[in-house]
Amino acid sequence: xxxxxxxxxxSGSNFQALVDAAKANQLxxxxxxxxxxxxxxxxxxxxxxxGVPSLVISPKDFASKTDYEKEILQKxxxxxxxxxxxxxxxxLIGETLLSAYEGRIVNIHPSLLPSFAGKxxxxxxxxxKVKITGVTVHYVDEGMDTGPIIAQEAVxxxxxxxxxxxxxxxxxxxxxxxxxxxxxxxxxxxxx
Ligand code: GRF
Numbered sequence: 001x002x003x004x005x006x007x008x009x010x011s012g013s014n015f016q017a018l019v020d021a022a023k024a025n026q027l028x029x030x031x032x033x034x035x036x037x038x039x040x041x042x043x044x045x046x047x048x049x050x051g052v053p054s055l056v057i058s059p060k061d062f063a064s065k066t067d068y069e070k071e072i073l074q075k076x077x078x079x080x081x082x083x084x085x086x087x088x089x090x091x092l093i094g095e096t097l098l099s100a101y102e103g104r105i106v107n108i109h110p111s112l113l114p115s116f117a118g119k120x121x122x123x124x125x126x127x128x129k130v131k132i133t134g135v136t137v138h139y140v141d142e143g144m145d146t147g148p149i150i151a152q153e154a155v156x157x158x159x160x161x162x163x164x165x166x167x168x169x170x171x172x173x174x175x176x177x178x179x180x181x182x183x184x185x186x187x188x189x190x191x192x
Contacts, residue, residue: 002186005033005081006052007089012036012043013171014087014108014178019050021179029186032079035072037091053079059091069096076101085182086140090119093140105140106185108178110170112136112152117145122170126163132156133166135173137181151181 006015015034021027034047034054047054055075062068073096076084084097086107093105111121113136116128125133134154139147155169 002029002082003032003080004029004083004085004182004186005035005076005079006031006085006087007035007037008041008043008087009036009038009090010041010043010088012041012046012088014174015043016046016050017175018085018087018179018182019046019052021183027179027183027186029083029182032081033075035075035089037089043088065094066096069094073097073100083182083185084140085178087178092142092144095142098140098142103139106150106182107138107140107145107147108174109136109138109145110174112154113138113145113149122167123163125157126161126166130157133170135170135177137178150185151177153177 006018008015018027018031022029022031031052034043034052036043036054036056037058039056039058044054044056057072059065059068082104084101084105086105109121111125112134116124132154134152136149137151138149141147153173155173157166
């Protein structure tokens with residue numbers, strides 16, 4: 001069983017999807033830690049309910065990003081984390097975590113990258129009136145949503161689509177795709 005940490009900043013619905021998959025024995029991974037940079041995020045409640053230890057840590061309490069990430073790194077090491085799964089973590093990963101977990105950090109983004117990288121990808125796609133958007137799971141590098149793509153799934157924009165209905169469709173796809181991809185990464189012999 002691979003030990004994974006999930007990083008979240010908000011609602012944590014993707015974290016929940018991973019927790020549920022693990023409970024249903026659909027994930028050969030143990031979620032040993034949930035890291036959250038926002039003290040009031042709903043993801044923390046979800047972690048408590050699921051019995052997953054959480055590390056709530058705010059960059060504001062550290063002199064630098066390096067110090068902030070060093071503290072996280074120490075906790076990851078203590079918990080034996082092998083793979084970092086970003087799920088709505090609204091921060092760029094810095095050099096400290098990148099070099100310690102090279103090739104072992106993944107992210108989910110609500111668009112077909114490289115289209116609509118960055119913030120509010122769903123809103124960007126909606127505004128652009130594209131016919132197809134979707135979801136991407138990718139490795140994380142120093143850029144914003146730029147690392148090598150692992151998996152993508154398309155979502156059609158219907159004629160009378162609203163921003164809300166598009167968002168719901170995207171999240172539905174995310175909640176199925178992410179556990180599937182993480183399962184694949186954790187069950188192969190590859191150094192994830
Ligand atoms: C998801 O749409 C994910 O793709 C993006 O941030 C959102 C997080 O949602 N990176 P949640 O916190 O998992 O509900």
